Amino acid sequence: MNHVKTRAGRRRALRALAALAAGGVLPLTRSAPAYALAQNAQPPRAAAGARMMTDLIGTNGWAGSPTDFEMWRAMGISWGRGSVGPGQPDRRGENMRIDKTGSAFDSDLPSVLIRNERNGIGSLLLLGYTPEWNASVPGDGNSAPVDVGPWEQYVEAVVRKYSAPPYNLRYFQIWNEAAGKLSGGLPQATFWHGPHFDKDEKRAKPYERAMQDYVEKIHLPAARIIRKYHAYIVYGGWPDQGGLDNFQRWLEYRSPASKERMLDWVDYIDTHYLSVSDMESLYQQYVKNGPARGIWQTEIGDEYMKDPHYLPRYFFDFAVWALDRQWDDPNKYVSMIYHWDGFEPFRLTHRGPPARTYNVSGRSLVVLRQTVGGELASFANPVQTGPGVAAKALLSGRDLVLQVSANAGWQEIRIGGLQALRAGTVRTAFVDALSGETSASNQLAIDWDNDLMKLRFRVPDRVNGARNNPPKHLAYLVVRNAA
Template identity: 30%
Template sequence: MPSRNQSRSTAFPAAVSRRGLLQSAGAVGGLALAGGVLPGTTAPAAAAPDAASAAAASAADPALVTAGVPSVFGAFNGVCQVPAGSLAQVPALAGIGWNRLDIPWQNLEPVQGQFDQSRLQALGDQILAARRAGVRVLPVLAYTARWAGRRDAYAFDSGGRHYAYGPVTAENDTHFTRHLKVTRLDDGRVVQDAETKINKTFTPPADRAAWLAYVERVVDFLSAEPYGVEYFQVWNEAYQGSSFWFGGMDEYFTDIHLPAAKAIRARGGKTVFGGWPCGLPLTLLTDLLDKHRAWGTLDVLDVHYDPLPAMEYLRTAAARRGHADIGVWQTEHGFVPDGTLIPNLYPKAFAWALGHGLVRHPDRFKLFWFAWGSANDPKAYGYGRCLHNGTERTAHARTLAVLGDLLGGNRVTTYSRFRTEPRLPRALDERASAAEGFTVGKRKVVAVHLARQGEANIFWDFTGDATAWHLSGFDPELRLTLQDVPRGAKVSRVDILGNRTELTWLREAHGSATVVVPVTDSDEETKKLTADAEVRTFYVVVDPA
């Protein structure tokens, strides 16, 4: 969960109220998204496959042509905390196929032994509504019921410090009061030695069996038909300092993750790790998984707000340990005011995922934007960082919709038979200049990313002849040559808000075609959005005649 001060997707998030943001997003229930068409154009969707192709696709990847997910890009995309009233609008935005939803233990069993089946049934109804809309739900099994938290003294080591929590000395409805002493392990210096208030919800449970009973009841109910939930996430950002877990990681694995994962898998479900917080070493995560022999309990590794190379690191780490089938997701990503992040980041991640078998395994890699919406008030938490301000789409939603228009469809592959001048490599790095290509049906799309060096908005070609472009002036142009282009094909430049500029081929010969592409955006709104962007993105689109 991101902090109020987070300005980049890689900042370490402090705890905030998930419930508060979800309630503030309730105003988006009446939203009717205008998705699927680039402004001023009729967007040519990926060509419909013929009967033979459709049958082959269905046999190879039934999840892409059934279950209401008609798009590989849509299956790759998720969002957090969609209010029930907005579920029908989710697929209209870039074909988003997933909604991540908290299912707090406290809400279902507010009093020990008194399980509220009506609330679980209401969650089931919400999941059925999502299924009807073509959206799958990722339930988060999380947090401690307020009556269930530890009241005794306990201690653990974490992050080079020793934490000693005293027994509860006082409490109210939501918090325990207890003494906390924190000591550095390297020199014994006392960092904290005072009374503190700890949220009951994020205190480790006193009884592992009580936690497990909650998990089993929820999974039993939601994994059965008609709900058919397949994936379950265990907790969220468990680590001392994330504010979602006031305990040690050994206790987390022993009492929370391992029992829950065993229960989920015994019922035919799949386990998603509980969102490793950004700002923590990935080696610490892999060491903990090694120590507790937990690799075999996972179907998906999950990190939050990490740079894209973290996903490749975890993919290779799992493969080296004999678990190449483990997926890698980021079930919280984004939550920044920078409206150019999605165009810069998502094509790079999508190309990487396609290169590692996304079409064959559509649940292997995913990105979930946090979150669906906030109140339409500049003072509201999350304003301008979510996909919606009230019922109004933010730049994040608008740029994601453009990508959905360009990359939607279930016949999509990477396309590498092109070159740019200056040369731009494919790079899984949101800081880098790069270009990646896609074939979507009969369409070709090349995403171009130009990183500035310094405040002067200068792009330097460090790989060639030191070409320099001012990204805000002097009308620089990029030359793009593509192979396998049918004669008469149409070529256009599309900016990140979907404004299309028709281009003319410089030359066409023997399936090869070259076009000169303006680097600078012409639309004034897009210029304003990208003025301070660290990386400028635009798309070159080739459609058959």
């Protein structure tokens, strides 16, 4: 089956290359910044089996208004993630409440999920945590339950209700960042506490049964319920400070009580704040030949977005990586930004008042969706860069798109295997990855050396990555046959 799907992916790539050579599209022209045009733009329709950049992009939180959804569509966001509860917060035996969401459980969850479905947004519900009255560490909701029964009742109520019509959810996440002693130095994880926990890290001691308690009291009971309703289990977001070797130990841990591996009760491996390259070992070990279905990161971004290049580079790299790793399901690879909404200048949007506006990170996603908005395919032809230039390439619809990071001044990239384009009229554009502004035509030039296309382009003196060291400019080179 994987062999057939891989061949289908190659056929899509060949069709895209043929379309690039054949032309039949409008030439690129200088235009207003892409994000200024995107508010009313509808996302392109994907053909059956097509992979799109928007498949990869999610965020934490929910859209709350029609304007919010317009901005989500403009940024290419197709997933949201949020809590469900509050469960039984005050005492044993009280009515199970699972109709609220948000950090303070102050928003109506059913209406959120209905709005998401109507707007084409997938919903991931986070299952957690322990009511304080049932906590093994007194008063600490981030610790294991004394009695597993109330946890199972909560999970059962959530999955039973929201996997059924009219919600039809299929993805549920178990807990958040449960881990023991972290390779980054913390004796206990932020969201999984046991004996000897102390808010003062210097006084805290390791939680020796962290793995066993999590697997036996949290993960396996919840996973069995999720599978019973034919839904998918998303692992609870392994923290970046935890270390991948340690994560592997947890995934492959076999419960002495049930004789089961946690890994066999995970459909989507999930990590937080890792680079795309960090996913490779997880793919090779657990996804390429199973048992997991895919790899998600349910939190990325946060203060990393102070670097304005972070998000566009991450998602372009993610797409290039996924295209070569059996991306045979649109939900196989997803990363969710933390957070789309806020007051810090690095969030995707500024909440206002008076009105919500894009921050630079949000604008960069709008430009990405506008520039790389077609059906995606791998580009395997050789790409040579000059000094001071780094580039990655993929095919988007009929376009060859290269994301380039470069020094100021005239730069050059050489691309092999495009000799079929020599007979046509090739148009190129140099698009600022943060603003969407397109350079004037005299800032680009094409030359040929047999089958080698030589693209020369001028990077502005004022680069858009001033926080980088050394400063670089991030942009897209788009090549299109306009014959």
